[in-house]
Amino acid sequence: MTHFEGRIEAARPDSHFFTRLFSFAILAAMSVVAVSLAAAGAGPVHAG
Structure with a gap:
């Protein structure tokens, strides 16, 4: 432990x-x- 520390x-x-x-x-x-989700259509729902 000492050596590792x-x-x-x-x-x-x-x-x-x-x-x-x-x-x-x-x-x-x-x-x-986040960009991938937005591109998939889940972004606007999360942002709205």
């Missing part, structure tokens, strides 16, 4: 970067899903 501490900057990148990827995926 030590590696996490060492990789903290990269982990933070990948966390932000992952969050952005989730938002982008949600946007793509």
Whole structure:
């Protein structure tokens, strides 16, 4: 556990970067899903 935690501490900057990148990827995926639903006709119902 200690060794693993030590590696996490060492990789903290990269982990933070990948966390932000992952969050952005989730938002982008949600946007793509929303556009797909809108194209399928479910978007206007949700927006209305």
